[in-house]
Amino acid sequence: MSMKLSKQKAKVLNSAIQNWEKEQLISDEQAEQLRHSYQVVGFDWKLLAVYSFWIAISCFIISIGILLADDYLMDLLAQIIDTPASILSAISAAIAVLFYRTGIRRRKKSPEKNISNEATFFFGILMTAVSVGFLSETTLLSTTHDAFFLLFLTSIYAVLGLRLSSVLIWLFALFGFGAWVLSQTSYLADPSGYFLGMNLPLRFVFVGLFITSLSLAASQREQYRHLKEPTLFVGLLYFLTALWLLSIFGNYEDLASWAKVRQIELLHWSLIAGTACLTTLYIGIKSDNTLCRSFGITFLLINLYTRYFEYFWESFHKTIFFAVLALTFWLIGSHAEKLWQIGNRPSR
Known part of the structure; x- marks a missing residue:
């Protein structure tokens, strides 16, 4: 059965086959067989x-x-809803289990329908959150802090995501973990709003690094390898977004204190954020990781334009700024082109 590819993917594959044929890595017959092993679909x-x-x-x-x-x-x-919260929690949990079971049965019966199967799991995710919400309203647990229920909900999502091998449920576990860190550290913070001397963005730098390290751990085990990319996505999102916010606000929790500080005094945070973006971009190029490349270049541009509005909007002429920016990226592109040519030189 031939593979069905989009026009863009077919173009890349055809180019690769032509290159292999030119370099005599495959015979003419093999090249023809490869060309007939796929078909182009006009609509995704x-x-x-x-x-x-x-x-x-x-x-x-x-x-x-x-x-x-x-x-x-x-x-x-x-x-x-005049029904006791404990009863509503149990009913919601039963409905959630029903959706999860339906998703599992659908996946066993039609494993190729991955999108609709994951969409079925979504309703289970929703009803699980509703169940935990009603649980927090019960008489026994009504005085418990919200952070406990967020951790409980995150734990449920994490276990289900791993046991059911569901990317969607696992993503909700990662975002739930971020919500728990936000709630728990805010609860434990001192009156000035700092937790261990860190404001909220600085805390999420470490959250992002932790989740990114989970993606590396997932890649080491075959059964969890499919969770590597979504975990890396959330980790980089937390990490680079937090650094970008730090480059604007620094480690200040109080807006009144931040307003008294000149933006140039936060330059070190800008340099750290820029270095992190360049490092992520370099790792993406070095390891051929599209996700790292995309995050690196996107947040690098966001940081450059943020610095522009902070430092040069009033004093620097727009023409000169963009000319310097163009020259910078021209030099980066030229260097990347040289590296690409070196990597594509025929071996002797």
Whole structure:
């Protein structure tokens, strides 16, 4: 059965086959066999499926919002919710289990329908959060801090994500972990808002590094290797976003204190953020990791434009600034081209 590829992927593959044939790495017959091993599809149906399921989920959430905005239905809901929170928590948990079981059965029956299977898991994720929310309203646990329930919810998502090999559930576990760190450290922070001398963005630098290290650990074990990319995505998102915020606000928790500081005094944070972006970009190029390359170049540009608005918007002429920026990237591109040529020289 031939593979179905988009036009862009087919173009890259065809170019590779031509290069192998030219370098005599494969014979003419093998090249022809490879060309007939795939077919070009004109429309990306997989992407349409992804968007359709996310739109369906979004419409479901909107329908719940409309339900809550309707006075008559809200009165009816209030009568139903007169049920004890413990009972509602158990009912929500049962519904969540039903969705998870449905997702598992669908995956066993139609493993190729990965998108709709994951979308089914989403409703289980939603009802799990509802169940934990009702649990926090029970008489026994009503005085417990929210951080405990966030950690509990994150633990459930983490276990389910690993046991069910679900990328979507695992992503919710990672984002839930970030929410727990936010809640727990804010609760333990001193009156000035600092936790161990760190404001919120600085704390998330370490959260990002921790999650990024999890992606490296996932790559070492075959059963968790499919979680490497999503874990790396969340880790880099936390890490580089936190550094970008530090380059703007520094390690200040109070906006009044930050407003008294000249932006040039935060230059060291800008240099650290820029170095982190360049390092991420270098690792992405060195290891051929598209995710690291994309994050590195995106946040490097965000940091450059942020510095521009901070330091040069009023005093530096726009033409000169962009000319310098163009020259910088021209030099980077020229150096990258040389490295590419060295890597593509035929071996003797």
